[in-house]
Amino acid sequence: MGDVGIVLVGGRSSRMGAPKAGLEWHGSTLLRRTVGVLRRAVDGPVIIVRAPDQAVPETPDDVLIVDDDQEGLGPLQGLAVGLEAAAAHGEMAFVCSTDLPFLHPAYIRKVLACFDEDTDVVLPMVHGHRQPLAAGYRTALAPQVQRLLTEGARKPAMLFDVVRTRRLDEDALLSDPALAAADPGLRSVLNINDPDDYARARATAPPTVDVRCFGTLARSGGYDGHDGRPVAAATLEGAARAVGISLDQHVVAALNGDRITRDGHTPLMDGDRVSLLSADAGG
Amino acid sequence: MAGGSFGQALVIDLDVGGGDPLPLSDDVLRRYLGGVGLGTWLLHELSDPAADPLAPEAVLAFVFSPLVGTPLTTSAKFAVVARSPLTGMLTDALASSHFAIAGKLTGHDAIAIRGQCDHPSVLLIDGDGARLIDAGETWGMSAAAAEAHLSAQLGPGWRIASIGPAGEAQVRYATVSHDGRHAGRGGLGAVMGAKRLKAVAVKACTKVPSADPAAVLAAARDLRARSFGPATAKYRELGTLSNLLAFNAINTLPTNNFTTSTFADAPKLAAEELHDLRSVTRNSCASCAIGCEHIYATKDGGSARVEYENVFALGPLCGVSDPDAVLAASVRCDDLGIDTISAGGTIAWAMSCAEAGLLDAPWLRFGDGTALLRALDEIGSGTGIGPLLRQGSRRAAAELGGDAPSHAVHVKGLELPGYEPRTLHAMALGLAVNARGADHNRSGAYEADLSGELDRFDGGDAHVAAAIVTEDRAAVMDSMILCKFLRGVFDDPFEEWAGLLSGVTGWDLDGAELARTAERIVLAKRMFNLRAGWTPEDDWLPPRLVDNPLELSSGRVAELSSARLRAMVDAYHVARGLDPDGLPDPAAYADLQLTAPLPDPAPDPLPDPAPDPHLSPRPKVRS
Ligand code: SF4
Numbered sequence: 001m002g003d004v005g006i007v008l009v010g011g012r013s014s015r016m017g018a019p020k021a022g023l024e025w026h027g028s029t030l031l032r033r034t035v036g037v038l039r040r041a042v043d044g045p046v047i048i049v050r051a052p053d054q055a056v057p058e059t060p061d062d063v064l065i066v067d068d069d070q071e072g073l074g075p076l077q078g079l080a081v082g083l084e085a086a087a088a089h090g091e092m093a094f095v096c097s098t099d100l101p102f103l104h105p106a107y108i109r110k111v112l113a114c115f116d117e118d119t120d121v122v123l124p125m126v127h128g129h130r131q132p133l134a135a136g137y138r139t140a141l142a143p144q145v146q147r148l149l150t151e152g153a154r155k156p157a158m159l160f161d162v163v164r165t166r167r168l169d170e171d172a173l174l175s176d177p178a179l180a181a182a183d184p185g186l187r188s189v190l191n192i193n194d195p196d197d198y199a200r201a202r203a204t205a206p207p208t209v210d211v212r213c214f215g216t217l218a219r220s221g222g223y224d225g226h227d228g229r230p231v232a233a234a235t236l237e238g239a240a241r242a243v244g245i246s247l248d249q250h251v252v253a254a255l256n257g258d259r260i261t262r263d264g265h266t267p268l269m270d271g272d273r274v275s276l277l278s279a280d281a282g283g
Numbered sequence: 284m285a286g287g288s289f290g291q292a293l294v295i296d297l298d299v300g301g302g303d304p305l306p307l308s309d310d311v312l313r314r315y316l317g318g319v320g321l322g323t324w325l326l327h328e329l330s331d332p333a334a335d336p337l338a339p340e341a342v343l344a345f346v347f348s349p350l351v352g353t354p355l356t357t358s359a360k361f362a363v364v365a366r367s368p369l370t371g372m373l374t375d376a377l378a379s380s381h382f383a384i385a386g387k388l389t390g391h392d393a394i395a396i397r398g399q400c401d402h403p404s405v406l407l408i409d410g411d412g413a414r415l416i417d418a419g420e421t422w423g424m425s426a427a428a429a430e431a432h433l434s435a436q437l438g439p440g441w442r443i444a445s446i447g448p449a450g451e452a453q454v455r456y457a458t459v460s461h462d463g464r465h466a467g468r469g470g471l472g473a474v475m476g477a478k479r480l481k482a483v484a485v486k487a488c489t490k491v492p493s494a495d496p497a498a499v500l501a502a503a504r505d506l507r508a509r510s511f512g513p514a515t516a517k518y519r520e521l522g523t524l525s526n527l528l529a530f531n532a533i534n535t536l537p538t539n540n541f542t543t544s545t546f547a548d549a550p551k552l553a554a555e556e557l558h559d560l561r562s563v564t565r566n567s568c569a570s571c572a573i574g575c576e577h578i579y580a581t582k583d584g585g586s587a588r589v590e591y592e593n594v595f596a597l598g599p600l601c602g603v604s605d606p607d608a609v610l611a612a613s614v615r616c617d618d619l620g621i622d623t624i625s626a627g628g629t630i631a632w633a634m635s636c637a638e639a640g641l642l643d644a645p646w647l648r649f650g651d652g653t654a655l656l657r658a659l660d661e662i663g664s665g666t667g668i669g670p671l672l673r674q675g676s677r678r679a680a681a682e683l684g685g686d687a688p689s690h691a692v693h694v695k696g697l698e699l700p701g702y703e704p705r706t707l708h709a710m711a712l713g714l715a716v717n718a719r720g721a722d723h724n725r726s727g728a729y730e731a732d733l734s735g736e737l738d739r740f741d742g743g744d745a746h747v748a749a750a751i752v753t754e755d756r757a758a759v760m761d762s763m764i765l766c767k768f769l770r771g772v773f774d775d776p777f778e779e780w781a782g783l784l785s786g787v788t789g790w791d792l793d794g795a796e797l798a799r800t801a802e803r804i805v806l807a808k809r810m811f812n813l814r815a816g817w818t819p820e821d822d823w824l825p826p827r828l829v830d831n832p833l834e835l836s837s838g839r840v841a842e843l844s845s846a847r848l849r850a851m852v853d854a855y856h857v858a859r860g861l862d863p864d865g866l867p868d869p870a871a872y873a874d875l876q877l878t879a880p881l882p883d884p885a886p887d888p889l890p891d892p893a894p895d896p897h898l899s900p901r902p903k904v905r906s
Contacts, residue, residue, distance in 0.1 A: 002741075043741070178838065212532060215525030216516045218555050250513045252735045254533045256837040257545075262735040275532040278517045278525070279734065 002043025003112050004090040004139065006082035007034050008075060009098045010051045010068055015194045020099040022057045023198060026206060026234030028265045029057040030192075031098045033234075036267040040255070041108035044090040049082040060263060074154040075133060076145060083142035090139060097133040099192040101201045104269055106179040107188035111136045111168070113176070120163040126170055126189045132156035134189045182269065206234040207270040211243050215278045217251065228273070237264025239274045252279045286494030287349035287787040288312055292325060293391040295406065295413050297398035297478055298339065302413035305329075307392055313790055314876060317348030319375040320762035320804040321393060322364030323811060326373065327877045329395055332814035336368040336470070337453055337477040339399035345444070345483065346394075347387035348764040349787050353493060354503035356510050357766035359383045359570035363444075366815060367469035368477075369455040369625065369675045370696035370720045373811040374469025377724075377761060378444070379568035382461040385442040388487030400479040403451075405433060409441075410488030418481040423448060425618040426460040429482055443484045447620020450476035452665060454673040456625035456698075460617075463588060464568065467622040468722060469697060470675075494789030502783055506772070510572045514771030518575035519565075523591040524554035526701070527599075533733075534835045535703045538599040539649050540631035541692045541827050544703040545836060548604030552594050557606060568766070575768055582607045587614045592723075595701030596627025601634060601655050608652025615659045625675055628698025630658045632676040633668060635690035641683060644668050692825050694721035704824060705833045705841045707732040708742025712851045713750040716822045718808035724767065727753040740839075742847050747854045755801035762804055777801075805859070806867055807875050813865055813882045822852050 009021045009031060016023075021031035028036075031048070038046045039060070047064045050056050051071055059065075068081045079095060086093045092115050094108045114122045115136060122136035133156075141163060148158055159165075174180045192198045210228040233239035236255075240247050247253065247264045254260045254275040255268075268274065284290045290309070295302040307321075315321040322344045326332070330342035343365045350358040361383040367374035386394065389408045396406070403418035421429040426445040433443050443461065450457035450472030457472030458465035493499045517525055530536040531549035538546040550556055557563075557579060564586075567574030578586045587610040597603065597612040616623045634649050636642035647654045647668075661669035671679045676691040676698055692699050697720025704711035713726030723729065731749030732739035756776055760767055763784055773779045777794035785792045809817070823829075824843070832842040860867050864884030872881045 214529035214532060215555070216520045219520060250516075252733060257532055257534045257835055258837040258839055260533065260733055260735045260739060273532075275529070277529045277533070277733070 002090050004044040004086040004093040005035075005038030005042045005046040005108070006049060006086055006093050006095040007031065007038065007046065007098050008049050008078040008082065008095065008133065009056055010049065010054065010078050011075075011097075016192070016198065017195065020192060023192070025101065025202075026238060028235055028267070030101060031057050032059060032265050033267045034096065034098050034100060034103060035059050035063055036263075036265060037103050037105055038094065038096075038108065040259075040267075041105035042094060042112070047082055047085050049078045049085075073149060076149055076154055076156055076159065079137065079156060080142055080145040080149060083137055083139045083145060087139040087142055093137050093139050095133065095135060095137055097191060100134060100188065100190065101192060102183070102187035102190055103134070104179070104183040104188045106176070106182040107134070107173070107186070110173055110176040110179045114166060114168060118164055119166045121160060121165040122168060123160060123165050124168045124173060124189065126173070126186050130157065130160075131189045182271070206232045206238070207268050207272065208232055209239055209268045209270070209272040209274050211239050211274045211276065213243060213245065213276045217245055217276050217278060233268055235264060235268060236261065236266040236274065239268060240264070240276060243276070245276055250279050252277050285309055285312055285349070285788040285790060286492055287353065288317070288392050289390050289491060291391055292393035292395055293389070293408065293413060294329065295394065295396045295398075297396060297400045297404075297406075297415070297480065299398070300415050302408070304391075305395070311876060312349075312392070313788075314800065314803060315807070316759070316762035316784070316800060317351075317392060318346055318360070318362040318377070318762040318764040319364065320758065320800070320807070321348075322346035322362050322375055323373060323804065323807045324875075324877070325393055325395055326364055326366070327807065327811055327814075327879060329397065330366065332366060332811050333816065334366070336366040336371070336474055339478070340397060341366060341474055341477070342395055342397045343471065343474045343478070344393055344395040345386060347383060347392055348762065349784060350763050350765065351383045351387045352491060353499050353787055354570070355499070355765070355783060356503065356507045356570060356572045357568070357769050358764065359568055360764040360766065361386060362761065362764065363459050363466040363471045365471055365474045367471075367696075368453070368473045369470040372695055372718060372720065372815055372817060373808050374471060374719055375761070375808075376459075376466035376468050376471055377764065378459065378461050378464045378466040379571070379766070380462045380464060381569045382442040382444050382485060384569065385440070385487045386485040388489055388491070389485050390489045394483070396478065396480070396483075398478065403479045403481055405482045405484060406480060407437070407484050409486035421445075421481050422451060426458075426620045427463060427617070430461070433482055433484055437484055440486045441484045442486070443482050445482035446472040446475050446480075447618060448663060449619040449621045451481070452673070453477050454619070454621055454662060455675045455678070456622040456629070458620050458622055460620060463617070465617075465620070465622070468624070469719060470622075472620050493787045495786045498786035502786055506769075507572045509772040510769060512772060515573050515768060518573055518768045521554040521558060522575050522577035522589065524557070524577065524589050524594055526591040527594060528553040528555055530701065534706045534833075534841065536595065536599055537699065537701055537703050539602045540600060540635045540690065541699070541703070544706055544833055546599035546604070549599065551604045552598045552606055552609060557589075571766065573766070573768055579610060581610045581614065585614065588617070589613070592700055593623035596624045597655060600627045600631045600701070602649030603652045603655050604650070605652045608655060612652070612655050612659055615656065615663070619659070619663045621662065624700055625698045626659065626662065628692060629672050629676045629679065630655060632680065632691050633658065633672060636683060636687050639686065639690070641685055641687050641690075642668070689826050692827050694824060695719075695821050697721050702729050703833070704828050705831075705843045706835070707739050708843060708847070708851070709737070709739070709746035709749045711742060711824060711828070711843055711848065712746055712855060713754060715824050715848065715852055716750070716855050717754065718805070718812050725754065725757050725761070726750060727757055727767070727770075740841055742843070742851050744854065747851050747858060750855060751858055754805060755798065758801040758804040759797055762800075803874060806871060807877075809859075809861070809865065810867075810872065810875060810877070810882070814879065817865060819863060819865055822856075824848060
């Protein structure tokens with residue numbers, strides 16, 4: 001069993017004035033981006049926890065969506081539902097909200113890598129705050145969280161006092177070379193609360209990625225593709241478009257030599273290497 | 284009688300020099316189609332699966348197909364089928380071009396050969412029947428030279444399939460070739476060499492109509508047009524070598540005998556590079572509109588036919604990055620008549636052993652192109668380490684002993700093609716379970732891994748299903764026969780293939796029947812192996828690839844655990860309707876229409892001192 005990703009999309013988004021999950025993000029949505037980042041970082045499934053009948057933007061077919069029937073009980077309730085659903089799929093879960101536009105896979109990997117057998121929660125302490133919605137939880141905690149809820153608890157902080165919580169400060173996080181290189185300012189935990197936050201985040205330049213095309217794609221791209229070409233693109237589709245290729249049924253992509261996908265919404269990060277291949281590879 | 288076939292095979296006995304027709308019923312032809320399917324049935328009926336593949340009684344079959352001779356693009360192919368001297372299992376290999384058409388138009392759907400010539404000979408088959416002539420000075424020649432010599436000697440219209448010096452010397456991965464194309468895998472050339480048969484020459488003397496010529500012509504026009512589309516662009520524009528750099532980018536290019544999955548010098552061998560640096564000509568098999576063959580100029584003024592598999596096996600697998608050395612090695616393999624994948628795999632094994640101090644060959648090092656060429660020369664001449672390497676990696680490792688088998692990367696004795704199983708879990712299963720051994724042409728499960736539809740690092744039920752689908756499709760394509768490079772143009776393969784076959788044969792086939800045909804052919808192959816000594820342990824991957832993590836360039840670790848592989852293999856057997864001993868339901872066995880009864884389960888394996896248990900005859904007939 002791998003690690004699981006959990007996104008909590010409930011909450012009223014009252015200061016934003018619109019559901020954060022559906023905010024546009026470089027041709028995609030903020031939720032789609034968050035799900036995509038989790039998919040890049042965990043081996044197991046990604047689970048979305050939503051309010052009953054809450055409309056959520058389109059996500060890949062393999063994303064599990066669970067309903068949180070108890071409205072108004074806050075993030076601890078969403079956490080309980082998410083961990084319970086995740087328990088069948090993995091021992092550890094990275095849990096986050098949907099409003100983290102700069103969340104990086106290296107951050108998630110670092111948090112999950114800090115679990116050991118004496119740890120129930122990995123709680124980052126960044127920019128002077130606890131980050132319970134960008135943290136790691138053991139999925140077996142679900143009954144314990146449920147018990148706290150019945151006792152009237154509403155905030156994740158109440159959980160940290162009663163389970164084995166490992167707090168990670170910025171130095172501890174940045175001791176990881178991959179994270180230090182990818183996200184030295186730990187922008188992974190920056191969230192969006194109002195339209196100004198969103199406008200600032202949206203104005204940030206998209207990441208610069210290196211696109212390489214292979215085989216017939218290198219030729220049809222009209223340049224010597226295997227050397228790679230730096231382009232600014234927030235999604236796979238954007239990267240392909242930037243080199244004149246559309247992700248049709250004859251094209252697949254691999255990120256950093258890893259998973260292969262045709263999902264154009266796959267979020268990209270600075271320094272990613274995007275390989276565009278003929279889908280008819282083999283023979 | 285169905286259109287597109289003659290309803291008979293020709294069975295040649297080299298001991299007496301003549302041939303007899305063997306009637307093939309419409310029922311058998313419909314059940315097995317032709318090519319690999321019909322060849323498997325013939326091997327069951329005409330041979331003892333436990334007999335030594337290099338003994339006179341072994342049977343070697345050249346098998347044609349219903350589509351051969353039609354205007355359908357890529358249909359000019361034939362299968363060569365025998366018990367493999369490399370694996371001890373069934374091996375079936377395809378080659379292309381005019382031999383297929385002329386061979387079929389001798390009036391036979393297959394030519395099966397048993398016995399042994401008393402001296403090196405050439406078998407001639409035309410309208411005057413079958414006869415042997417002295418091989419003369421062609422014995423010792425490369426297959427290409429022998430073909431040219433015999434063409435000149437015999438005159439126009441003769442088409443020749445020949446072996447090279449390696450086949451004569453019974454190198455266990457020697458090929459049979461025609462017009463530069465090789466029926467490459469499993470040592471069919473050694474079977475022919477053991478019969479002292481240098482070549483088979485055929486000359487057309489009759490015709491065979493399709494059931495509905497107008498429909499076939501219309502289908503041929505349509506297929507030809509589709510064959511110019513994007514699904515075949517890769518094969519037309521750069522050839523299969525375009526895999527190399529792409530596979531390197533996705534950690535799937537086996538390097539230095541499968542110790543890593545990327546090769547730093549891959550660009551030096553890439554089609555994208557070489558195409559611009561060298562003069563390249565394109566060629567195609569007879570009746571093919573795609574023309575995937577890319578022939579590169581070599582340093583000495585010659586030329587080399589370049590494909591992904593030969594460059595992979597003689598390049599990254601041996602750590603060699605000098606394109607001139609790799610092309611020269613490829614030409615040398617062609618001249619000897621040996622399978623490049625098994626040659627490269629066996630040499631890469633030897634390089635591992637030499638570096639580990641297990642083999643006394645200090646000159647043999649990864650990355651050394653000169654050493655690669657020397658090793659090939661020694662295979663050819665039978666000097667130095669040649670006699671050891673001529674046996675293939677499994678037997679050579681057993682002979683060397685100690686830790687040597689742990690360096691041998693094969694399945695059932697067949698060296699792996701250029702697909703890293705730890706990063707392609709559907710393909711890992713396909714390689715493990717396939718009847719021929721580790722092979723990418725009988726299991727195209729890598730397609731699923733590379734599709735983006737499933738997680739290639741997380742093998743499970745979807746991967747099992749994908750491995751079965753691609754194996755079934757290959758079974759039909761290899762039997763009707765169409766080139767697999769055409770596979771991408773079919774949206775609904777079984778239905779569309781049923782339509783093509785119906786037009787030629789007149790059978791009222793549909794996709795569902797063809798799907799059952801695929802399962803039957805796959806089962807028939809497995810049953811041959813069972814009768815030849817297969818045990819469940821044979822459906823597995825070599826130790827280098829299991830429970831041995833591979834670090835990827837992304838930082839992630841790819842691993843194929845034995846538990847995961849066990850689960851996939853078991854699920855595959857269940858889905859194929861096999862019990863834990865590999866035995867099918869009696870009704871499924873009866874559907875194969877074999878004379879031999881359902882075999883008994885293999886006895887529990889005993890400690891076996893013999894280097895290759897598959898070649899110890901093991902009678903296993905249920906009483
Ligand atoms: S695609 Fe290539 S291998 Fe297939 S028939 Fe055509 S030339 Fe031959």
